[in-house]
Amino acid sequence: MNYPSGVKVGAKVKKRQTNYTNRGMTLEEDINLTNEYYLNENLAIIHKKPTPVQIVNVNYPKRSAAVITEAYFKQASTTDYNGLYRNRYIDFEAKETKNLTSFPFSNIHEHQITHMQQIIDHGGISFFIIKFTQHDETFLLDSNLLIAAWNKQFKGERKSITYKYIADNGYLIPFKYTARIDYLPIVDKIYF
Amino acid sequence: MNYPSGVKVGAKVKKRQTNYTNRGMTLEEDINLTNEYYLNENLAIIHKKPTPVQIVNVNYPKRSAAVITEAYFKQASTTDYNGLYRNRYIDFEAKETKNLTSFPFSNIHEHQITHMQQIIDHGGISFFIIKFTQHDETFLLDSNLLIAAWNKQFKGERKSITYKYIADNGYLIPFKYTARIDYLPIVDKIYF
Numbered sequence: 219m220n221y222p223s224g225v226k227v228g229a230k231v232k233k234r235q236t237n238y239t240n241r242g243m244t245l246e247e248d249i250n251l252t253n254e255y256y257l258n259e260n261l262a263i264i265h266k267k268p269t270p271v272q273i274v275n276v277n278y279p280k281r282s283a284a285v286i287t288e289a290y291f292k293q294a295s296t297t298d299y300n301g302l303y304r305n306r307y308i309d310f311e312a313k314e315t316k317n318l319t320s321f322p323f324s325n326i327h328e329h330q331i332t333h334m335q336q337i338i339d340h341g342g343i344s345f346f347i348i349k350f351t352q353h354d355e356t357f358l359l360d361s362n363l364l365i366a367a368w369n370k371q372f373k374g375e376r377k378s379i380t381y382k383y384i385a386d387n388g389y390l391i392p393f394k395y396t397a398r399i400d401y402l403p404i405v406d407k408i409y410f
Numbered sequence: 411m412n413y414p415s416g417v418k419v420g421a422k423v424k425k426r427q428t429n430y431t432n433r434g435m436t437l438e439e440d441i442n443l444t445n446e447y448y449l450n451e452n453l454a455i456i457h458k459k460p461t462p463v464q465i466v467n468v469n470y471p472k473r474s475a476a477v478i479t480e481a482y483f484k485q486a487s488t489t490d491y492n493g494l495y496r497n498r499y500i501d502f503e504a505k506e507t508k509n510l511t512s513f514p515f516s517n518i519h520e521h522q523i524t525h526m527q528q529i530i531d532h533g534g535i536s537f538f539i540i541k542f543t544q545h546d547e548t549f550l551l552d553s554n555l556l557i558a559a560w561n562k563q564f565k566g567e568r569k570s571i572t573y574k575y576i577a578d579n580g581y582l583i584p585f586k587y588t589a590r591i592d593y594l595p596i597v598d599k600i601y602f
Contacts, residue, residue, distance in 0.1 A: 305533030341497030
């Protein structure tokens, strides 16, 4: 399980590695800033869902805030981001990989695939944002293509999507300083 | 701040009071079961967002799951539920009150009002589900009406909506055993 980047660094928490390719920001942080920009500009209302946590124990000290003293990370049952854009429901998952040549399916859970298929079936917009950190390239890939590739693994094909396939069939998202992962112009192009 | 009903009862956590009016289930639990039913019947894809938590400290014991040892409840920046129904984005908040004659605005945060207005402006469906536990009645109230009443409080009017107004202008949601808070037929009626 990947732990969310929002986790503050505790005594035993490894520090996130920073290298020149990610400009010191994770994909999640970049997307959050982009969504904030979209919201401020009144372009789209897209939020990241909070990290699901199973809370086991809470203390209520007198005269101060409740403290959760025991909790565990839970697996998300949907994708991380959803919202509303130009009257349409929009839903996506974002992942980064250090792999140079492919995006391994081990990054995706089966129920996320199920969720993406449901979104498509009910008329929503569904895609993946995949960042190859070593190439410093971020792509938008329509979920139909991802689901098709995912299903082929059960027929003995590869358990990943190649970088080449994503580069050929996805859309490179340009890096901008206002909207760091400016995916809405690509959404306009594909889904409207 | 209201703590979520998903919190397991710890040493210092008060037990939730159960009385005959709520059949032992909170509104949240009833809505979660309803959404599960809708999902299984392939009618709608609506999920509750996880409770937002600020994680401060995590321990990684050898050979077992990471334990969050210090975290705090955060205020939600949006509404609790959203999803996709008949090609449309749907978004709502659910609240219960023990009050007999009115629903106090202290149950709502201003940024939730802002969020609901944004949803309306961008073509989404937005409403409130309000349960009067003492009456054992649950209503759906369109967000436009709620926002209008909310805004009037700043012109010196009441800081609540009366039960009578909600009963007259909202829609009583019938209790069913399959879909305990069966709100979709009302959504069909109002928004389609």
